[in-house]
Amino acid sequence: MSNTNVNQFINEVRQALQNHPDADDIVLELQNHIWDLANNYSTKTGAGVDEAFQYALDQMEDPKVLAQDFLAELRTGTYGNWAETKSPVPEPQLTEGQIIILSGVGTLIATILLFAISWVASIYTPGLAPFDLFDRLGFVVVVIPIIALTLYYRDRAEFERQVKRLRNRFARGDEKVPKSPAEQLKEKRKQKISAFGAHLSGFLEAVWNAGAIIFVLYISYILSLSVFNPTWYSMGIYLTIFALSLDIIRGMIRMFVGEIKASRLIDGIVDISSGIVMAMFFVFYPFNLDLWIHETFGTFFYQAVTGSYDLDLRYLLGFGAIIQVVNSIYNVFKFGTWKPKDHKSLTIVG
């Protein structure tokens, strides 16, 4: 993405500069300026290569206006319009200290959440005391800061890898500007095909997954499996439908807005969705793992290790739900407060 968009921008400036004797120098300066903006933004926010380049391009003026202003100013010596300036100061990145504070807040939220779902679960489960589940899952609270810090360091490592990629790309000279009209035409065609492809593949992904869900439901129908049948079959159906539904959401977003490169928001949506579903399974536990193990393996495994496999599975679901919720909060807010109009959070191509 970054190569294509930067090249397109530079090409448009070059075309607008016509045959100005300084065109090569101007283009080189602008190219370096874009790189510096992207690199600086990346360094301060941890943004990936594509997001950083998109941000840098957003900071630049319209290529034709830029070139015309440039020519006018070189010709007349009357410099620029101050009212149309843009600040290249990027949004702040969360510091290590802030991420530790965020972990603390996450821990508090997780504790409250855990209390709440344990209490709700006890209402729907006969014989389960209000804080039974919390007693068993309380250790998770200690794990929350570790999860958040792990996510933070994982992102840092990913960011460093991307910066290295960015530098290598420049070192190899990948950002060369195609000069001939034939090359420019080819580039434009490629961009159009790629944009259309992103929408089309999103559409196909959504259709394919919808078809898969219908097929799974059909199989469960011909096998006379009730969706609410408390066996491992229904567990598999639930998980399959859930995974396919997430893919449908992803496919539909790709269909409507194109390819999502900086997937901070979509990651957040997917994580929170899976967190909510896991929490629902945790509360309204629909399976009967003990029965299935008993029927399949006899009494050998049944209650051999723990008191109840169902209770263990339920704990795992609760644990997973909390991890997913923390993950989603981290994904959405890791670069500071996210606003719907914050286009930097969602880099779209197409």
Added chain:
Amino acid sequence: MVNLEESTWLHKELDSLKNSSLRLSLLLVIRLYQNTGGVYGYKISEKLLELTQGEFDASNATFYAILRRLEKDRLIFSKVQPSDVGPPRKHYFLTEQGVSVMNTLGLEWDRHYYFLKKLREANTKGENSV
């Protein structure tokens, strides 16, 4: 109350003032890096924003056009140098003439500021005594 005509006039005056100060500012920033291998375009704009707390901001066209003009007028010169963290860049340096112009312009700005301040003070006192 400023009417439209006055506003246009004021706008032009302010543009002219800012552009003149920007030219001197660029020379002053380049001078900062004169003995440390020069400075490239983006770094100049970043330093300028930092030292002026974001006040001296300009569009890219303006910014690079001024650099270009200064180079053509031989107040600055450039060398393409490799970079550890990115593509090779044009690093700018002041010429002897550039240093001289920068010093003279700086003194002129100080002198003008001094007298304008005195005039404004006299004006304020005059207004109070009338």
